[in-house]
Amino acid sequence: MMNLFRVLTLTHYRYAGLMLSIVLTLSSAIILSIYGLHLGLDFTGGVLLELKIQTLKNAVELNALLDPSLSDHIQLQYNGVPGDWLVKLPPQDSGFVATELVQQISQDLNLPVELSKTTIIGPQVGAELFEQGLLALLAASIAISVYLAFRFEWRQAVGVLLSVLHDAVIALGVLSFMQIEFDLNVIAGLMAVIGYSLNDSIVISDRLRDLLRSPSAGNIYQCSNRAIRATFSRTLITSGTTLFTVSALLLFGGEALFSFSFILFIGVLVGTVSSITIASTVQELLGLSAEAYLKKEVPEQDGMMESL
Numbered sequence: 001m002m003n004l005f006r007v008l009t010l011t012h013y014r015y016a017g018l019m020l021s022i023v024l025t026l027s028s029a030i031i032l033s034i035y036g037l038h039l040g041l042d043f044t045g046g047v048l049l050e051l052k053i054q055t056l057k058n059a060v061e062l063n064a065l066l067d068p069s070l071s072d073h074i075q076l077q078y079n080g081v082p083g084d085w086l087v088k089l090p091p092q093d094s095g096f097v098a099t100e101l102v103q104q105i106s107q108d109l110n111l112p113v114e115l116s117k118t119t120i121i122g123p124q125v126g127a128e129l130f131e132q133g134l135l136a137l138l139a140a141s142i143a144i145s146v147y148l149a150f151r152f153e154w155r156q157a158v159g160v161l162l163s164v165l166h167d168a169v170i171a172l173g174v175l176s177f178m179q180i181e182f183d184l185n186v187i188a189g190l191m192a193v194i195g196y197s198l199n200d201s202i203v204i205s206d207r208l209r210d211l212l213r214s215p216s217a218g219n220i221y222q223c224s225n226r227a228i229r230a231t232f233s234r235t236l237i238t239s240g241t242t243l244f245t246v247s248a249l250l251l252f253g254g255e256a257l258f259s260f261s262f263i264l265f266i267g268v269l270v271g272t273v274s275s276i277t278i279a280s281t282v283q284e285l286l287g288l289s290a291e292a293y294l295k296k297e298v299p300e301q302d303g304m305m306e307s308l
Contacts, residue, residue, distance in 0.1 A: 010225045017277030025166050028173020035176045040088075040183030040259075043133075045121045047089040049098060051076075051105070052114035054083050059255075066108045074101070080254020084116075133187040140191055144198055152205055159282035160201040163274045167197040171267045175259075185260035193267025196242070200275040204231050208280070212289075220289050224280045239272040 041048055053076075055062065062076045062085075077086040087101070098118050106113040144164065148157035171193055175182060208227035212220075246268060250261040 010228070011221050014224075014228075014277055014281050017273065018281045021166055021274060021277050024173075025169050028170045028176075031173045032169075032176045035179065037172070037176055037182040038179045040181040041090070041121055042183040044090060047098070048119040048121070049087040049089070049101070049115060050079070050117040050119075051085045051087060051102065052083055052116050053085050053109070053111055055109075055111055059085075062109060065110075066105070070104055070108065074105075076105075077255040080256050086255065133184060136187065137190060137194075140194060144194070151202075152209065153288065155283045155286040155288040156205050156209065156279075158286060159279040160198065160205060162282050163201045163271075163279040164194055164197050166274050166278055167193055167267055167271045170270050171263050174266050175263060180259050180262060183259060185257065186263050189260045189263035189267070192264055193271060196268055197271035197274065200235060200238075200271055201279040203234065204228060204275055204280060207231055220284050224284060228276055228280060235272060235275070239268060242268050 053062070059076055059078050063071060066074070066076075074087050074089065077088070078084075079086050087105075098115060102113050102115045145157075145161060148160055151157070152160070168190060171190065175186065180186075204227050207230050208223055211223040211226055243265065246261055246265045249257060250265055253261050
C-alpha cells in the first residue's frame with residue numbers, strides 16, 4: 001500500500017510539473033512573438049569602441065554622468081577587466097566620429113578616456129553571422145534527432161526531443177522578456193544548454209529502458225518513477241555543481257560574458273526539471289510500455305533459433 005502511494009505521489013508531481021512546463025513554454029512563445037529578440041552588434045552590424053577609463057565607479061554611476069543628448073545614444077558597459085569599458089553603436093548611430101565621441105565622454109565624466117580599439121561590423125557580415133548561427137543550431141538539432149532515433153524507441157526519443165525544445169524556448173523567452181542582447185555568445189550558450197539537457201534526459205531514459213527490458217518490469221509508471229529515483233542523486237549533484245560554477249561566472253564574468261552565463265544558468269535550471277517532468281511523462285502519454293522493447297527482442301531471438 002505504501003509503495004502504491006509513493007508511485008501515485010511521484011506520478012502526480014511529474015504530471016503537475018508537465019502542466020506547469022506547458023504553461024511556461026506557451027508563455028515564452030507568446031513573449032517571443034511580442035517582444036522578439038534584442039539582436040546584438042554581431043547580427044545587426046555597427047561599431048564597437050573599447051575604452052580605457054581608470055575609475056572605481058560602476059556602469060550605472062558613469063552613465064548617469066553623461067549628457068542626456070549623449071546617453072540617449074550610448075551606454076558604457078564594463079568589459080570584465082578593471083579599466084576596460086565598451087561602447088556599442090548600432091548602424092544608425094555609427095555616424096559618430098570615434099575621437100570626438102571619446103572627447104565628449106571624457107568631458108562628461110571629468111576623467112581621462114583613452115580609445116584602445118575600434119571594431120566595425122557591417123550589416124551584411126552581421127546577417128551572415130546570424131544565418132550561420134541558426135545553421136549551427138539546426139545542424140545540432142538534426143544530429144541529436146538522428147542519434148535518438150537509433151538509440152531509443154520512438155516514444156522515448158520524442159519525449160527527449162520535446163524536453164530539449166522546451167528548455168531552448170523558455171531560455172529564449174526569458175532573454176526576450178528581459179531584452180538581453182542576443183549575440184554569438186548566446187548561441188554558444190544555447191548549444192551548451194541543448195547538450196546539457198540532452199545528457200540529463202538520456203541518463204534517465206537509459207535507466208528506464210533497462211527497467212522495461214527486465215523480466216520483472218512493472219507498469220510504465222512504476223518503471224519511470226524507479227528510473228527517476230535511481231538517477232535523482234546524480235542529477236542533483238551534477239546540476240548543483242554546474243549551477244554553482246555558472247553562478248560564479250554570472251556574477252563575476254563581467255558584461256562580456258553576461259548573456260552567455262545567463263542563458264546557461266536558465267537552461268541548466270530548466271533542463272534539470274524538464275528531464276523529469278517532460279521526457280518521462282510524454283513517453284507515458286504516447287503509450288510506452290515494456291511490450292515495446294519485448295516485441296523488438298522476441299523476433300531477434302526467433303531468428304537466431306531458426307538459423308540454428
